[in-house]
Structures are given as C-alpha cells and as structure tokens.
Amino acid sequence: MTPPESYNKLKERMKEIATLQSTGAVLYWDQEAYLPKRAFDHRGDQLAQLERLGHEWFTDPLVNDWLAAVEESDLAKDKESEAAVNVREWRRLYDREVKLPTEFVEDFTRTTTKASQVWAEARQKSDFSIFAPLLEKIVELCRRKADLIGFETEAYDVLLDEYEPGAKTAEVEQVFKALRPELVELIGKIAAAPRKPDIGILRKQYDIGKQRLFAESLGAAQGLDFQQGRVDESTHPSCNALGPFGIRILTRYYLDDLHEGITSMTHEVGHGLYDFGHQDKSHWGTPMGETASLAIHESLSRLWENIVGRSREYWSYFFPQLQRIFREELAGVGLDDFYGAMNYVTPSYIRVQADEATYNLHIMLRFELERAMIRGDLKVKDIPGEWNRRFEDYFGIEVDNDANGCLQDVHWAHGIHGYFPTYTLGNLCAAQFWSQAQLDLPDLLDDFSRGNFNRLL
C-alpha cells in the first residue's frame, strides 16, 4: 500500500468513526432533552455499544500501520499540510486510546449514563448522598484511566489533556494564580462602587413563550441557521453537533429570570456558530474539521455571550425589540438600566448564571476540588463540606444546599473531570481574539448597534 493509500484508508476509517460518534451525539442530545426516566438504563447500553465499537475501530492495529506509513512519508513533511495535521492528531489520540481496554470504555460509558440520571434526581432533592456512590465509582474510573494512559507529573494531566491537548495541570495552576488576585481586586472595586444596577428589572414575571421567541430571534440574528439546527430545552444548557450539518442547542428559561434565557442562548449559539463555521465540510470527521481544543471552542461561546451579548451596542439594537415584546414589564426601563442589569456583578451560587467577573472563581474552585479528588486528597463523602468551606472563603456567602453547591453541575456525573479549566482558559482566549478582532476590523462595535454580526462571524 502506498502512503497516499494508507492516508485514504485512515480518512475512511476516521469518517466511519465520526459517523458513529455523531449517532452517539444524537443519543446524548435526546438523553439531555427528552429521555424519560425509565429509559436511562437502556440508553447507557446503547451509548456503551457505540463507544465500544468506536474504540475498537480506532485502536485497530491497522490504524497504527496506516499512521506509521504516512508519518514516515513525504505526505507528512510539511507540518502544516492537511495530512501532517490529521496524522499528528490521530497519533496523539491513538497512543492514548490504545491503552484503554474495551471493557473499560464500555464500563465508563454505562456508569456515567446511569450517573447522569442519578445526579439529576440528587440535584432535584438536593441530596448529595444519592449521587455519592456513583461519583466514587467515577473518580475511581478517572484515576484508572490516568493510570492506564500513564503520566509524568500527576494523574490530572491525563484528564486535562483530553480536553486541552498539551496543557499541564501546573500551567493551569499558574494561569489561575496570576488571574485570581486581579479578579478579586476587580470584584472588590465593583462591590464598593456607589452606583448599583437594578437587577430587579430582570426578575419580574416574563412569559416563557415570549422569552423563547425573543431568544431564538437573537440566535438567528447572530447567525444560527434553523435549516441546519434547532433549539430545545433542557435542565443543563448545551450545544450538540450531530453531524456536519446539525446543531442542536439546548437552553432553558425561567419565568422569574429574563437573564438566563438570553445568556444561555447567546452562549450556546456561540458554540454552534463555531461548529457551523467549518466551511469546508470535506474535512468533517477529521482533525482538520474539528476544534483545536475545548478552550478554543469555549472562547467562541464566551465571546458571543460576554463580549458581544453584554455590550451596550448589542442592547442598543435589541433592547427596543425586547421592550416591544414585554411592554408592561419593561415600561419606563432605559437602555442603560437594562445594560447595567445584564452586567450586574455579584457573588452567586450557580456557575452558569454567574456574571462575567465572578465566573472564573467558580472554575478555580472546581479545578482545585477535582484535582484533589483525582490525587486522592479529597474523599467523595467530604466534597459537600469542602465545597461549602471554600465557597464561603472565595465568595463570602454561605451555601444553603447542595443543589446550589456541589450538585449544580452535571460534569462529574459525565466523568469529564479535567473539563472545567477550559471554561476560564476560554474566557482568556476570547479576550485575546476580541482584542485582535478590534485591530483587524475597525469600528466593530458599531456593527452590533445595527444588529449586524457578519464581520465578526
């Protein structure tokens, strides 16, 4: 077989795997949006089967042969060529995955599917003890994964690497260490400022049907194409790519919180636009058609949510529309009042509802706790106590119950320890991309006040 033939074999195989994974993404989306309670066990079997197949196809020794043939050939000489990029990334993943036995992969998927369901119940009842036994098993599985793959410094490196290729725990720690005092100072200054936005504006009774229409119109204005994607509702907002054309946004609305339905949408649409943004669909299913890392993916959602979607220019365009929809509720509210409320900074329990400034403290807390879990320094049973202690230390408020504390996020139920840091790394990337965008595209903010996002997109 010639190197080009090997490379074609690889592409064919990887696209088969990507197709299978996109089927898994449908199952997962459905699980988050619609799956009835008693159907969860079987969903775990379905997902585990696809994981097993994908793992088998990917870790096939033939893949290693094909990779080697391309790596040693002229095809990979130019490090920026399509073949070199794809093969480099496949090799990295192959060397990880081949160390995980198929039974382990299946067990991991089945356990985390079950855990997602149990977590939802625990959160609803605000009772950590319901979730603890499964979380113990998941932490054990994560540690086992790290051991199987192997690491130099610490187990958490292996988990982090899955979402942020090449990143090291110690580096993240350094970045967070530098960011933290500046953040604390900023939050302190905001708290001491004499002028406070009236957050009450957002806490009236806002009809959910109207909120839905408005939020979907924001998504459409940003660039969400409803011929390729759709929006449904779920407990936990997310954006799911179900194939080269098929973005499924899950969002949520609260009757007494106008803010949540808006920012969940602007955020998730940011993810969706990044997925849509891979214009050359022939790369679909290969690293050339995928994100470089989760921080990069997250930077786009953050850019849209925070930098675009909380800007005064954005609201100078959309607030009059919103005011027409909620005529009574927003009567007498000025643009600056609304803009202020959308940017209100204050310590709060829930990460996904946190403001732009305190948000990163939520991430630092989770990073520290999950790193301690993986190291074995923190037992699962001690999580609620430790969470609450640190939370009070960082935010100055006492956690009233586990649903508002350590049970609020689904991530640990999914076994995706190592994922949280990418949110703050994403914020930092977003700031850098935005800074460059403003240099490259003069008067970019003016576009927003005309409801035009094409140049940014």
Place this chain on the structure above:
Amino acid sequence: MTPPESYNKLKERMKEIATLQSTGAVLYWDQEAYLPKRAFDHRGDQLAQLERLGHEWFTDPLVNDWLAAVEESDLAKDKESEAAVNVREWRRLYDREVKLPTEFVEDFTRTTTKASQVWAEARQKSDFSIFAPLLEKIVELCRRKADLIGFETEAYDVLLDEYEPGAKTAEVEQVFKALRPELVELIGKIAAAPRKPDIGILRKQYDIGKQRLFAESLGAAQGLDFQQGRVDESTHPSCNALGPFGIRILTRYYLDDLHEGITSMTHEVGHGLYDFGHQDKSHWGTPMGETASLAIHESLSRLWENIVGRSREYWSYFFPQLQRIFREELAGVGLDDFYGAMNYVTPSYIRVQADEATYNLHIMLRFELERAMIRGDLKVKDIPGEWNRRFEDYFGIEVDNDANGCLQDVHWAHGIHGYFPTYTLGNLCAAQFWSQAQLDLPDLLDDFSRGNFNRLL
C-alpha cells in the same frame, strides 16, 4: 460448544443487534420529529451505517452454526419452548437476510432516508414529479430485494412476508375480495340513512395547546406511562419503541379538526401499550419479546382507536371532560351529537383521517397499486393518473391534487411496499380479539364508561 452455549451465543448476538437497532430507532424518531432539512443527508449515512453493521452481525456464518446446533438439539424439541420459538424465527430471518449483500442494504437505507425528505417536499408542494425519480429507484430496489431473496409465485410475496410472516399475496387478495362487497354495501347503507351526524361540531377552532393536554390525558387514561414514554408532534403520526422502556409517540393536531388529534393519539397509544405489554423484559431483543406480525401490532392500535375510542361508553366518560375544556366551542353539544360526529362515515381523501368503514377501501387501493408497481404493470410516472382513476371509482369523488392523493403517505418513500395490507388485516384481527374479549370479560364496555381500561389492557 454445547447447544445451550450456542443458544446463549445467539441470544447475546441478537440482543447486541437489537440494541443497535434501537439506536437506529432513535435516529428515525428524531428524523420524523425534529430533523432540520439540511441534516437529512448525514442522517442517511448514520442509518445506513447501523443497518450495515446489524446486517453483518446477523448474517455472520457463526449465526448459522449456532442456529444449526440448537435446531438439531433437544432444546428445540418442544415447538412451543422459548428456544424453539426464537430459533425458528431467527432462522426464517437469517435465510432471508443472508441473501442480501451489505452494499444493497446500505444503499436501500440511504435511498429511503433521502426519499423521506424529498417526499415531504413533494407532498408540501403537491408535486409528484419531485418524488418520482426516487420512487423509481425504490421500486427497483424492492424488486431487486424480492429477486435476491427469491419467491415462488410473485415478487410481492417476499415484501409482504417481511411484515406479515407467512402471508401470501393471493391470500390477502382473497380476504380483500370477500370484505369489499360487504364494505361497499355498508357504506352505501350509511350514505342512504336519513340521520346524519353533524361533523361541523369537530370543525370549529380548537386551541392546539388545549387539544394536546386533552389528548395526552386520554393516552394516560388508556395506560400510557410517561415515565417510560413521551409524545411529540410530526407530520405523520407513529409510535416508536426505542428500547425495552421507551415509547415515543408522534402525533399531530389541527386547529380546525378536533377529530384528528384524538384518534391519532388513541391509535398510537394502542401500539405503545402493546409494546409496553411485553412484561417480561428479559425477552427483549428476541422474537419472544416481539410482535408476531404487523397485523397483530396494528390490531391493537385499531382496537383502541376504533372499538374503544369511538364507543359511546368511552365518550360518556370523556366527553364531559372535553366539554369543560372547550366550554364555548362545545356549548349545547350533546353526548350523542359528539359520538355521532366521531363516527361519521363518508368518502374522504386521506387514509389516516378516514372513518372506520371507508378506511379499508384506502388500503385495497394501495395494495392493488403497489402490487402492480412491483409486478412492473404500473410505471411510476403513471401512478398519479392510476391513483386518481381508481380513487374516483371506489369513493365516487375526484382527487383534487397529489397531496390528497398518491403523495399522502410516507410508506413508499420508506420503501416498505407490502406494509399497507397489514392495516386491514389488523382491523380484522381487532374485531376478532374484541369479540373474544367480550366473551371472556363480561360487561367490558361498562368499564369504559367509568374511564377504566385495566381489564381490557
């Protein structure tokens, strides 16, 4: 390997295949309920991949060896034993499937997924020419399937056998021939009757949100368990089993037709109750846990839709509730008026909205046409003309457009030629089951007037 070991291998393999197929069912359900237009091509790839895998796993020569080992053993001696029943059915399917090349199976799935999308557009525009090229390919694929599997008398036998194992085209023809004059006479008598129900009762403006709540309450009363199932909306009503616990009903509501939302629900819930009804979930994924035939499955939906859901007793319980929901619209309407309207018999274009009496004529028409298509006696381009000609002959009304004619059903786009007859066979089975149920369970109709369906269930 001992025969019990072979049997266990078979069960394991078949449950793997059933799990994979249940994943395909999720993809299909999503396609019918939610798939955006531009995502259809990739959905075809996803479904084709699962079909290919399932086909490969099922037609593996090992399956043949395991089957042979059990067939020749004591395990299969008692023809009514679990092993004998399962192996007999697997053998029947194996001998069919093994004759179909994998590429054929993939091509069939990809073509019919594409066709479902194109059909929807053609129906919307009422333009048969949009759908014709794909239908031509599908008819060709169906004929090729019949040729590959082989037949004694006619190709249509092979297709029919997929849905109604063992049934022959000539037998269906005989049954229909006997039924038809009696039906025509009955419909004639009804048409000549001096008393006519006022169908206008059902054709006011009925708020869809309220219709939805009412219809779901009917489903719940009949026995639909929302911990295991859910209801969504689609162009074409259906009931999809996504696993041992996971019934997804798709239904539809029209603002100006109260009838449709009710009967679609009572019908599809009938299917769902049958699927839920397999109490011993250990049989899931084997013939012992599946329906004997589609006519049997359909007989349950028909029983609930027509015999239960159009009975005076059923409405004596539910009509007062409906009247409370639609206070103004149903003011002054009596139970007998409503009961009469729900049982109105008249020739009409759309099969799924047809009354109980004329319904079977719709099936006979389709049976004749698809049989002619498969025989090669009817060209695809001649379908609209032939449909309209026969329709006028059977129903005495002229078809006004293809959306109300030959484009109304999705079945041909799915390539499930041979399926239609099972609807009428289901009606006939339902009548027989009902007759026996009344003998076995005295005063059964009285239960309905108390909203109680437990004995029947």
